[in-house]
Amino acid sequence: MRAVKLKINKLHANQKFILDNAGKYNVIACGRRFGKTVLAAHLICMCALGVENKGKGQKVAYFANKYGTVLEMWYALINILKPVITHYSKTDGRIELINGGLIYFFSLHNKGIDSARGKSFHRAIVDESGFIRELEAAFENVISANLADYDGDAYFLSSPVKNYFYTLFLRGKEGKSEHWKSFQYSIYDNPYIKKEVVDRLIEFLPESVVNQEYLGQFGDGDLGLFKNLLNSMGAEQTDKPIFDIEKDEKGNDVKVWHEYVFGIDLAKSHDFTVITVIDSTTNEVVHIDRFNEIDYTFQVDRIKKLYDTFSPKIVTVEENNVGVVVIEMMKRIGIKGIKSFKTTNVSKNEIIDNLRVAFEKGLLAIFEHKQLLHELNVFEAKELKGGSLAYEAPSGDFDDCVMSLALAYSPLSLTKKKEKRKVFFGRMGL
Numbered sequence: 046m047r048a049v050k051l052k053i054n055k056l057h058a059n060q061k062f063i064l065d066n067a068g069k070y071n072v073i074a075c076g077r078r079f080g081k082t083v084l085a086a087h088l089i090c091m092c093a094l095g096v097e098n099k100g101k102g103q104k105v106a107y108f109a110n111k112y113g114t115v116l117e118m119w120y121a122l123i124n125i126l127k128p129v130i131t132h133y134s135k136t137d138g139r140i141e142l143i144n145g146g147l148i149y150f151f152s153l154h155n156k157g158i159d160s161a162r163g164k165s166f167h168r169a170i171v172d173e174s175g176f177i178r179e180l181e182a183a184f185e186n187v188i189s190a191n192l193a194d195y196d197g198d199a200y201f202l203s204s205p206v207k208n209y210f211y212t213l214f215l216r217g218k219e220g221k222s223e224h225w226k227s228f229q230y231s232i233y234d235n236p237y238i239k240k241e242v243v244d245r246l247i248e249f250l251p252e253s254v255v256n257q258e259y260l261g262q263f264g265d266g267d268l269g270l271f272k273n274l275l276n277s278m279g280a281e282q283t284d285k286p287i288f289d290i291e292k293d294e295k296g297n298d299v300k301v302w303h304e305y306v307f308g309i310d311l312a313k314s315h316d317f318t319v320i321t322v323i324d325s326t327t328n329e330v331v332h333i334d335r336f337n338e339i340d341y342t343f344q345v346d347r348i349k350k351l352y353d354t355f356s357p358k359i360v361t362v363e364e365n366n367v368g369v370v371v372i373e374m375m376k377r378i379g380i381k382g383i384k385s386f387k388t389t390n391v392s393k394n395e396i397i398d399n400l401r402v403a404f405e406k407g408l409l410a411i412f413e414h415k416q417l418l419h420e421l422n423v424f425e426a427k428e429l430k431g432g433s434l435a436y437e438a439p440s441g442d443f444d445d446c447v448m449s450l451a452l453a454y455s456p457l458s459l460t461k462k463k464e465k466r467k468v469f470f471g472r473m474g475l
Contacts, residue, residue: 049128053090054083059234064088068226069198072214074175074205076231076261077428078238081202085170086121088200092168093146094129102146103167106191110177112152113427118172119150158183165194174213175206184213205229205263214263231261251402270397270436271421272405280329280410286355287324303327307360308453309348310445311367312339319449320348322355325457328403329410333417335446341367345374352380361386361452386452390435396451397424397436399458409454417446 056064060080063073064087075081085107095101109115115138122140123133132141138150138160151161158179169188174180184199192199203210217227232243247255253272256262288300303326312318318339322332334351338344352360362372364385372385386392403409411417424447426434438444 051090051094051125051128053087053125056080056084056087057236059230059236060084060087063228066226066228067198067200068217069224070213070217070226071198071200072174072210072217072225072227073200073202074210074214074227074229074261074263075202075234076204076257076259078232078259079230079235079261080237081172082118082121085172085200085202086118086125088168088170089118089122089148090125093126093140093142093148095144095146100144102142102144103195104147104149104165105168105170106149106151106161106164106166106188107170107172108151108153108158108161108177108183108188109172110153111173112154114172115150115152122148153177153179153183158187161187161191164191166191167195167197168192169197169199171199171201173203174201175203175208175210177210181209181212184209204258205261206257207263211263229261232259234261250398251405253405254398254401270424270426271401273407274404274411274418274421276407277404277410278413280324280331280412282412282414283331284354305331305355305357306453306456307348307352307355307357308449308451308455309360309362310449310452311344311363311365311371312337312445313365313367316443317445318344318347319445320351321446321449321453322351322357323409323453323457325358327410328408328457330412330414330450330453333414333446333449335416339367341371341374344371345378348375349378349380358382359384359456361455363388363448363452384456386455390429390433393448394434394436396455396458397447400447400451400454403454403458409457411450414446416443417450420444420447 057080063084089105089107091097092103092105095103107118119135126140126142129143130140131143133139140148149164151157169192177183188199201210201213214227216222217225232238233240247259286302286305288302290298291301293299303324306323306325308321310319317335317337320334321330323329324331334347336347359382360380361384362368364372364387368385372383375383420438420443423439423442424436424444425439426436429435
């Protein structure tokens with residue numbers, strides 16, 4: 046049989062250290078761009094190719110929370126192992142090699158772990174373990190049994206989160222069992238990335254994001270992107286503008302009306318238009334209007350009604366294909382202070398990061414709005430090729446409330462939330 050050369054990525058020193066010091070169960074907490082995916086692919090290839098088994102192929106299972114993550118690893122391995130693949134099926138989640146090696150793929154979303162029951166593996170790779178909500182049940186009820194027949198090993202890789210992944214990490218960190226090993230690295234531990242590049246990358250990111258996502262430090266157990274939401278629940282919802290009573294130079298009581306800004310995320314084919322109203326005097330969300338009527342005239346009439354009520358200083362509107370038309374209609378009926386926003390991955394990341402900072406630092410308060418809270422809690426980041434992030438709602442979910450809020454907050458970014466004072470409800474001009 047002729048020799049076949051495979052292009053497997055070279056490991057750096059810290060990745061090699063993990064392999065040289067691995068135990069039966071290995072927990073790897075690392076920041077972004079450390080090389081977690083490359084390490085996982087290497088571990089899969091070495092086992093399936095039988096490198097430590099005299100060339101006789103072995104069975105490996107790759108687990109991840111999201112189907113998209115599974116697909117990324119699938120295509121990476123197809124590319125690496127193509128010369129030695131005899132059969133593969135994306136539908137079955139399976140790659141077969143000429144030496145008998147088998148690679149299985151499982152998405153743990155929506156009880157996907159059940160499809161792994163009854164199978165046996167020499168190695169299990171559990172990617173982004175910290176973001177698998179049912180990790181404990183998956184490992185203790187299924188994966189551990191999958192490894193029993195061959196006395197196989199397991200690798201849990203993830204950005205660090207204080208949930209069951211942290212429990213597993215402590216098993217190796219505390220050294221109470223020789224079978225468990227734990228490793229912790231940051232982006233700075235990848236010698237292929239220059240320090241000055243990393244410094245520039247994290248310079249303006251929220252502290253919690255830097256610590257957890259890049260420095261490899263364990264977070265507070267909140268799986269969502271937006272932290273401190275519970276402590277941000279202090280705003281009061283209102284349908285009318287409010288004013289404070291203050292003293293003028295002569296000691297007389299005068300009404301000082303609060304100022305407002307709008308953020309408008311316009312409906313497309315199947316989602317909702319959302320108008321978020323922020324009291325920019327106190328940096329509090331005070332009103333949210335969400336509706337799924339996509340007729341332009343209806344949308345503009347509804348926006349105008351709210352505009353006449355609150356008289357916002359700034360109205361930030363997403364300028365997509367629909368937005369261009371609606372913005373022109375808004376201008377024609379006398380809506381002023383319009384600020385158009387062109388959504389790109391870069392511009393979207395900027396306003397979402399500003400919103401994350403606002404919640405983390407207590408710069409913005411919200412009221413209890415069921416849809417907004419749901420969207421904030423499930424909103425997620427997807428890592429793109431090259432290391433950049435794309436913020437989005439999970440597949441099949443909505444992000445219109447989050448985007449409307451981010452648009453409304455964008456002109457107020459990083460301003461201090463003013464002390465909340467006693468307010469009185471009334472109508473403009475009274």
